[in-house]
Amino acid sequence: MARILQSSAVILAVLLPLVTGLGLFKHGRPKHGMLGAPLAKEKYNLPPDMWFKQKLDHFNDADLRTWNQRFFLNGTFYTPGGPVFLMIGGEGEANPVWMVEGAWMEYAKEMKAFCIMVEHRFYGKSHPTENMSVDNLQYLSSEQALADLAHFRTVIGQQLKFDTNKWISFGGSYPGSLSAWFRLKYPHLVVGAIATSAPVQAQLDFPEYLTVVRDSLATSRVGSKCNDAIQAATHDIESLMMHMTGWEALAKIFNLCSPLNGTSMNDVANFYETLAGNFMETVQYNKDNKAFEGGSNNITIDTLCDIMANDSIGTELSRYAAVSALLSDGECVDASYDKMIADLRETSWKSEASAGGRQWTYQTCTEFGFYQTTDTDHQPFGRHFPLSLSIQMCEDIYGKQFNKTTNQAGVNFTNTNYGGRDIVAFNIVFPNGSIDPWHALGITKSTDMYTAIFIKGTAHCANMYPASPDDPAELTQARTQIRDTIQKWLSQ
Incomplete structure (x- = not known):
């Protein structure tokens, strides 16, 4: 247990001033859309609406x-x-x-x-x-x-x-x-x-996304050590998930906004997906020459993989937590499934969901699927957010009629249509x-x-x-x- 809980405070103190938070990353989509604004080197007179x-x-x-x-x-x-x-x-x-x-x-x-x-x-x-x-x-x-x-x-x-x-x-x-x-x-x-x-x-189930993430992480300057360390950290989390004291430890290690309920399959799955999302987003936008959502753009595959391969930080779990803290910019990490669902149920144009989360999730539930799942062994994040989690999200946000059958029918129509x-x-x-x-x-x-x-x-x-x-x-x-x-x- 002591090995798993080893602190990563020193490395965080060095890294946190370098970045700003990247925002919520879900279904391959950052908070404000998959195509951000290019890096503007000066002020422009922009055209009016x-x-x-x-x-x-x-x-x-x-x-x-x-x-x-x-x-x-x-x-x-x-x-x-x-x-x-x-x-x-x-x-x-x-x-x-x-x-x-x-x-x-x-x-x-x-x-x-x-x-x-x-x-x-x-x-x-x-x-x-x-x-x-x-x-x-x-x-x-x-x-x-x-x-x-x-x-x-x-x-x-x-x-x-x-x-x-x-x-x-x-x-x-x-x-x-x-x-x-x-x-x-x-x-x-x-x-x-x-x-x-x-x-x-x-495509309803899209596990190939994480396979490409694995392959892309392997191109870092530390090579296969990055994926190996992620897999080891995942195994440590799985061990801690087996008992209540482990849930409490994980909530502290990863600075969660609310206690982790290890009896809730949805909370556990969302927690694993949130941590994997740090690597998914970084890979998706690696060295893309833009200031995403107005923040710094100096976080790359090498940045994260250097952390994961750095023995001086501590255990693989400590390094995994260091990555999470780096990308959350010191804010607590909200991994609550119920909170996410409640946010995406908001229908007002003044709500946080109107930034696109509710709309894009609806399109995935009705037209595209695109669910990045762990339904393959060819990735280092375990098997903890399967297709059933994404289908459950559709039902919980929009109603029971948005089930796997209707999801698949929408995907089939899209491919037939185009x-x-x-x-x-x-x-x-x-x-x-x-x-x-x-x-x-x-x-x-x-x-x-x-x-x-x-x-x-x-x-x-x-x-x-x-x-x-x-x-x-x-x-x-x-x-x-x-x-x-x-x-x-x-x-x-």
Whole structure:
């Protein structure tokens, strides 16, 4: 017991001043969405909010209700006859910093493009309904979002006299999938699509995510020692979970906000997933050249793995706790399942859940799955948050009708509707990073129809962010290949 409980206070005192907290990470999604804002080196005059009238239900002509969708414009680089670049918003608030930064801005400068970004319904300030009740969330779907884009593209194209210009869509992560699907479903509205880090294959149980996390951690400078130490720490936690004094010890070691109830399978599973989430998030955004959620971006795979391999800190459990403390920025760690469910049941636009947690979880429960589970032995985090936990979350948040059967039916429909990895559409580029766990549901091999760019050593949406002198050669080459492909589309 003494070995397991050894303190890590010294290393924490050194590391805590270096970082700010990264926020809640659930279902592969940080608090404000999977695509953050790029690192801005100076203050910019950002474009103002603009509003577009959308139909609530594009598939029911008898429903005449409308709502206002937020969008942004930047015509700084445009010359008449140039292309129109459309950035698609996703499962978080649309950030206008993207209207002045990022790789697509460099393409726009070179190609004299007019740039537009559209916020996704039910996220940010784009509120189609008075609240986020289950009845209202029925209007939140990728199909409705694509219809929003089609209506917006058609009307704005006419209003701004861009109806004969060539349009290119851009998106990263879920919006990357939307970008590909927009080209698939509305090929007359965009001549090409950039679909970065796009998980186009819906899948209920997604244990491959953690397998990629394991493989990515093994690329650290300490190699396999990182995963070995995580696995040893997990075994120590399993030992402590066997008795009440162990629960109390774990609550203290990991600075939990409330006592750990070892008799609650949901609390225990959520606790294990919360700790694993520290590594999942760091891997997903490793060296991505952005200040995520306004915080420091100096936490990398090497940062965490150096801690896990450092014998001077103490036991593997002490090092695991050091990682947790580092990423929680000294705040207590909230691992309560009931608290999480209560937060995600909030339906008000003024609630914390409106940042996107309630909406994105609903989309996973009805369309995508994407549940990062431990249903594989090919990862170091034990077998403690299985698919049943995610299914239980859907039922507890939205109602018993959101069960495994309906979850799977939604996933099946999504793949039937869009084609999954067998998508049949031309003029799409699918960039993916080898470090990014989401590439396991993406397209990484080219065909005669579309181009896949698999970028060694990069993480989620890396090619979308501003270039850095530290970028690997493969990332620089990927941006060049994307630019050349867009130019080819525009010349056709």
